[in-house]
Amino acid sequence: MNNFAYARAHDVADAVRQIAADPHAKFIAGGTNLIDLMKEDVERPSRLIDISRLPLKTVEETAEGGLRIGALAPNSDLAYHPLIAQRYPMLASAILAGASAQLRNMASTGGNLLQRTRCSYFYDLATPCNKREPGSGCSAIAGLNRMHAILGTSEACIATHPSDMCVALAALDAKVHVAGPAGGRVIAFSDFHRLPENTPQRDTNLQPNEIVTAVELPARGFAANYTYLKIRDRLSYAFALVSVAAALELEGDTIKEARLALGSVAHKPWRDPSAEAALRGQAVNQATFTRAADLLLRDAKGFEHNAFKIDLARRATVRALTQAAAGTPQSQSNKKIR
Ligand SMILES: Cc1cc2nc3c(=O)[nH]c(=O)nc-3n(C[C@H](O)[C@H](O)[C@H](O)COP(=O)(O)OP(=O)(O)OC[C@H]3O[C@@H](n4cnc5c(N)ncnc54)[C@H](O)[C@@H]3O)c2cc1C
Numbered sequence: 001m002n003n004f005a006y007a008r009a010h011d012v013a014d015a016v017r018q019i020a021a022d023p024h025a026k027f028i029a030g031g032t033n034l035i036d037l038m039k040e041d042v043e044r045p046s047r048l049i050d051i052s053r054l055p056l057k058t059v060e061e062t063a064e065g066g067l068r069i070g071a072l073a074p075n076s077d078l079a080y081h082p083l084i085a086q087r088y089p090m091l092a093s094a095i096l097a098g099a100s101a102q103l104r105n106m107a108s109t110g111g112n113l114l115q116r117t118r119c120s121y122f123y124d125l126a127t128p129c130n131k132r133e134p135g136s137g138c139s140a141i142a143g144l145n146r147m148h149a150i151l152g153t154s155e156a157c158i159a160t161h162p163s164d165m166c167v168a169l170a171a172l173d174a175k176v177h178v179a180g181p182a183g184g185r186v187i188a189f190s191d192f193h194r195l196p197e198n199t200p201q202r203d204t205n206l207q208p209n210e211i212v213t214a215v216e217l218p219a220r221g222f223a224a225n226y227t228y229l230k231i232r233d234r235l236s237y238a239f240a241l242v243s244v245a246a247a248l249e250l251e252g253d254t255i256k257e258a259r260l261a262l263g264s265v266a267h268k269p270w271r272d273p274s275a276e277a278a279l280r281g282q283a284v285n286q287a288t289f290t291r292a293a294d295l296l297l298r299d300a301k302g303f304e305h306n307a308f309k310i311d312l313a314r315r316a317t318v319r320a321l322t323q324a325a326a327g328t329p330q331s332q333s334n335k336k337i338r
C-alpha cells in the first residue's frame with residue numbers, strides 16, 4: 001500500500017477546496033469500496049479527504065413534496081427511514097437487497113453512487129483493463145464475462161455498475177446535487193453515470209473537483225405498485241446478475257404511469273423511454289409487459305458467457321411488472337437488522 005496523507009474536511013466548502021487543490025486526492029465516506037481498492041493497489045490516492053463527519057446525513061422534505069437525502073446518510077438509515085419506507089418503498093427494498101447489514105451501516109448515499117465496477121479484471125493488476133489503465137485493453141471482452149454488460153457496451157469496456165440503490169433512484173427520476181469551486185449544480189440521475197464509450201476510466205459526469213452533497217427525490221414515490229427484483233447467484237450478500245426496478249401508477253386496470261430500470265446490465269442503470277411509453281395507457285396484462293420487456297432489451301448484445309442475461313432480464317422485467325401490478329412487491333424483510 002502506498003503512503004497517503006489524511007485530512008478531515010470541516011465543511012463542504014473546505015472539502016471542495018481540498019479536492020480542487022490536489023488532483024490525486026480522494027474523498028472517503030464509509031470507505032467500504034475505496035479502502036478495498038487501495039488495498040488491492042487499484043486506487044492510489046495521494047491524500048484521503050475524510051468527509052464522513054460533514055453534516056450531510058439528514059432526510060428532509062422539499063417544498064415540491066419530495067425528499068432531499070444528505071450524501072452521507074448511511075444506506076441502513078435511509079432504508080429504514082419512515083418517510084422512505086412509507087413513500088418510496090422501492091428504494092428501501094433496493095437498498096436492503098444490497099451488501100450486508102454491516103456494510104449498509106457504513107456505506108453512504110454518495111459513496112453508493114460512486115462505487116466502482118466489480119469486474120474482476122479491474123481488481124487484478126496482472127491483467128489489462130482500460131478502466132484502470134486507459135489504453136491497455138479490455139480483458140473481459142474475450143475473457144470471463146458472465147457478470148458483464150449486455151447493453152450500452154463499447155469496444156473499450158463491458159463493465160456494469162453494480163449498485164442496487166441506483167437502479168431504484170434511476171426509476172424514481174432522482175436528481176443529484178453537487179458542489180464544486182464554481183458553486184452548486186444539479187444533475188438528472190440519468191445523466192449522472194456514463195456509458196463507457198472510449199473513456200471507460202470515467203464512471204460518472206461528476207467533475208474531479210466536485211462533491212456530491214445530496215440526492216433529491218421527486219414527490220412521486222409509486223408506493224402502491226412497485227417491485228425491486230434482484231436475481232443473483234446466492235440469495236443474499238451477492239451482486240446482481242440482473243435487477244429490475246418496476247413502478248406503476250394504475251387507474252383500475254389501466255397503466256397511468258410507468259417506470260422501468262434495469263441494474264447490472266450496463267455501465268449505468270438502464271432505462272428506455274420507449275419501453276415506458278409502451279406501458280402508459282395500456283391494460284395490465286402479460287402481452288403489455290412482454291412488449292415493454294422486448295423494447296427494453298431490443299439492443300442487448302451478449303458475449304461468450306453472459307448471453308443468458310438477455311433472456312433473464314426479459315423474464316425478470318415481465319415478472320417484476322406482474323408483481324408490481326398485483327401490489328405484491330418482492331421486498332426484502334422490513335425487519336430491522338443492524
Ligand atoms: C462485500 C461487499 C458486497 C457488496 N454488495 C453490494 C450489493 O449487493 N449491492 C450494492 O449496491 N452494493 C454492494 N456493495 C457496495 C457498497 O454498497 C459500496 O461499497 C458503498 O455503497 C460505498 O459507499 P461508501 O460510503 O463506503 O463509499 P467509499 O468507499 O467511502 O467511497 C466510494 C467512492 O465514492 C467517492 N465518494 C464517496 N462519497 C462521495 C461524495 N459525497 N462526493 C463525491 N465522491 C464521494 C469516494 O471518493 C470513492 O471514490 C458491496 C460492497 C462490499 C464490500
Ligand code: SF4
Binds near residue numbers: 128129158
Ligand atoms: S470490462 Fe471494463 S473494467 Fe472490465 S476489464 Fe474491460 S475495461 Fe476493465
